Amino acid sequence: MAPDTRRRGAALEDAILHAAADELRESGYAGMTMDRVAHRAGTNKNAIYRRWPSRAALGVAAYRHLVAAELQVPDTGTLRGDALALLRAANATWSSPQGAVLRELLAAATDDPDLLALIRERAGDNSMDAAWLTFLERAVARNEAPPQAVHPRVASVPLTILRGEYALRGLPEVPDAVLVEIVDEIFLPLVRGRAPQP
Template sequence: MPEAGDGPRQAGAPRRRGAVLEDAILRAAAEVLGESGVAGLTMDEVARRAGTNKNAIYRRWPSRVALGVAAYRRLTAAETTVPDTGSLRDDALELLRRANATWSSPYGEILRGLIAAAGGTPGLLAELRDPEAGGDAYGAAWTAVLGRAVSRGEAAPRALHPRVVSAPVALLRNEYLTRGVPAVPDAVLVEIVDEVFLPLVHGRSAGRDTG
């Protein structure tokens, strides 16, 4: 039975449903975010671009912010690749530099807008930041980078700890908050890696519990 709530379609065209309709909605929402930011993301505009109606969107996402989070995850998942230089330090610096560049890019503006709009909804904030949910593509990349270091023997398996994985990006976000600027000097990124991240990894590798 066709899914109710799909919008106008050309005569003879099959009615979209399930994953096909969901993909069209997310693609339209990602386009709106890229062009107009969070402020321009409306259910009406997404429905128009996706060729559906608002009821079909609301059945999947209860608010425009929830839709925006899902669309942002789609955007960042397509953009993030995992560096593999053969060195944990070099991989870590590359990831921090990418994150720093992203934060000052249009993607960073979208992310800041979504964080502000989702401020009263912890579940949406978790989706933006949780690598297991796909919300934080950089978090997943850090896990992969540290996992490779373990495989190379550069770090012990117990170094692959969620607190260790999240530390560099958490410190970078703190720099944005305390400095009030959209980009952090490269020297600070080097400090985060050399003075905090690598000592955490080596401390756990040496058998000292860091948390």
Template sequence: MVSETQDKRSRRRGAELEQAILRAALDEVAEGGYARLTMDRVAQRAGTNKTAIYRRWPSRAALALAAHREFVAQPATPPDTGDLRSDVLELLRGAAARMSSPVGGEILRGVMSELHQQPELRRRLRDELTQEPGTMMTILARAVARGEVRPESLLPRIATVPVALLRNEYQMSFVGEIADEALIEMVDQVFLPLVRPR
């Protein structure tokens, strides 16, 4: 006999089912790490079947990244402190904290280990890590308006420099944490000299 809870789970559709699957994936990573994440385990925890998962996400890496986006990554509201240095540091510190969080970091490291096989996922992860270049372009545009930045610096390639440095630091950090001193160096020694009036 089917219990009321099982029957309710079987009737879930659309966004409700997707939320249950993503939450199950996040919980699986939190409990067992990315290496133990399987579609079977997620399906069992979510009370659904693997077909429902594969219709939405073609691989465990895609599923994990979607769970990261839903529950770990924060919407990129550009900081607006009135100072370019402070804005960029606030943005990088927030991103570094999400990258270094136990579950978020575990997901990102696991997904990165599979990127060579999945080009589309590589693009999505890049966007996840950097939210480039929109947020930084907004920060740069405000700095141009304040006279802190040369107008010719308002280019997408230049805007990606801080987040590209952060991404590289994260990938090369074997402990998964990024020291605040490293973020300050990225901003003070590389980015600000690149964009400020000469």
């Protein structure tokens, strides 16, 4: 495909991220090259390097693009329902093709300090964290939770525990009963206990 010199800014970035996400899905991080992404996006490598200085940076950005494009934020009408729905979706994603991409990125990070640093840097800055904060804000509006519960650390608890379960079990999927325990025994009591301290 000939380079499209008319695209600029967000349109070009979106095309590059889409191409890189497709490469991750089809070839994995190991098979994703700047040449292949440039060809698929109809641009040149210089346009990519101006935005992402390394393959690692592009790989992490492409994974985030892949996940954000497919994230659907549930609205069940209750904090418990929302939390369970999103935790179940995250659990299903871990065993899906997107989860396989993330596992490959994490595996590659053991030999690539730059990639590991990027994954750590971006871990707390994504649409999934925003979804949990949205749930908490809705719960406050419905008087299900105190305003103090709307806190990034509180929002991060369910997924942090879920990731710990993956690491502990060595499996790409956690039993549903464990997800219910995470919500009912840890997350909801934490949220409800966030009253102001005297």
